[in-house]
Amino acid sequence: MLRHEFQPGKLVAGLFLTAAGAVYAGDAAGLWHTPPLMAVPLVAGGLVLAGVTAAVTRGIRRRRGTENGRGA
Template sequence: MRHDFEPGKLVAGLVLLAASVLCLGDVAGWWWFPSYALLPGIVAGFCLAGVVTSLSLTVRRHRNRRRGLETDA
């Protein structure tokens, strides 16, 4: 069974991956950044993921209405 593509989850995963790489680079000594700056970046990334999710749901509903299908959500 196939599932729908969910770009919001992709964005959230990429945000957490980037935060992990930044922390790893800081711990390994490759660069330095203030750790308190990481939290606003993660929050902004999650907000972006929410916007992407709502946008994709809007597009999906519009396509389903155009095709004459009913939506579940």
């Protein structure tokens, strides 16, 4: 089986989207009250952080010469 390269930007985006889902799941279960537009800053902030993470990762990989993640 071929291994895929690790992409931290996608990990960050997934964590923030999972957090947004968990916030609304808690609201639906009646554990707490969540304002209707709470997902907007949570998801937007997560996507911005994911973009920054992906850009930093790409810069590090370019500098090392490991663009595909498999070494030089």
